[in-house]
Amino acid sequence: MTSLATPDELDLDIDAAPRSPRGRRERRTTTRPIPAADALAPVTGIAVALGLWWFVTAVLAAPGSMLRSFAPAPTWDALVTLLRDGSVFDDTTSSMWRLTAGLGLAAAAGIACGAVIGARRIVERGTRPVLMFLRMISPLSWAPVAISLFGVGDSPVIALVAATAVWPILMSTADGVRRIDPDHLRVARGLGASRWEVVRSVAWPSAQPYLLSGIRMAIGISWVVLVPAEMLGVTSGLGYAILNAKDQLAYSDITALILIIGLIGYAIDAQARWLLQPRRERKAAAR
Known part of the structure; x- marks a missing residue:
């Protein structure tokens, strides 16, 4: 039989207006100019944060105190040195x-x-207590177990990242599957759809928003856990770089690395938010 097509596959233009008497399709204008206050708000927030950083570390801090090592000026010098040295790029790749x-x-x-x-209520009820118990355990609590099982190196860090990211993905997927309308499934089966066609044309479009939201949440949490996990027996990575800077008493390098970690995390989240949104929303945003 002919597979059931989703709205995305049909590439329907939801915002398209009816055809005019002359046969031309007229489009509604959905974009609105951004007010100047809204455009300046992020810039103002960043400027205020930088000003507070400078005021606390360069003005309030007593001369000769360790806090002055975290001021913007020495942090900028350390950041330039790290970028020129190139080691931070290798750590970022790892x-x-x-x-x-x-x-x-x-x-x-x-x-x-x-x-x-x-898909199975009895399975959900049976696994709920165990899953909730495991979900509430800090992923870093498993670090000794991961090192005991996998030794040192990349394997325990990857295992800790997986242990962190699996819960939002699992819970979001289960929630999305649970919210599939049974009437839609019955209609598809009544039309003679195969199991694969039901999954592709009914189940996947219904569960997709929940799954993609869980993946984006997992990316953010995993990035937060990755840095401390890299302080456990590895010789590369941004977490190892911070630990190495601490051992060398290079406090301005620590602040520079924190800035790098924050900027990379922000970029990862922005990219994931764009890639994981439904295709129709990406097309509308590009117009």
């Missing part, structure tokens, strides 16, 4: 590899388990 590998494992396990749990 961190991104561990993040990607851990997220891949978490997505494979979380989607599979979440689909089973969401």
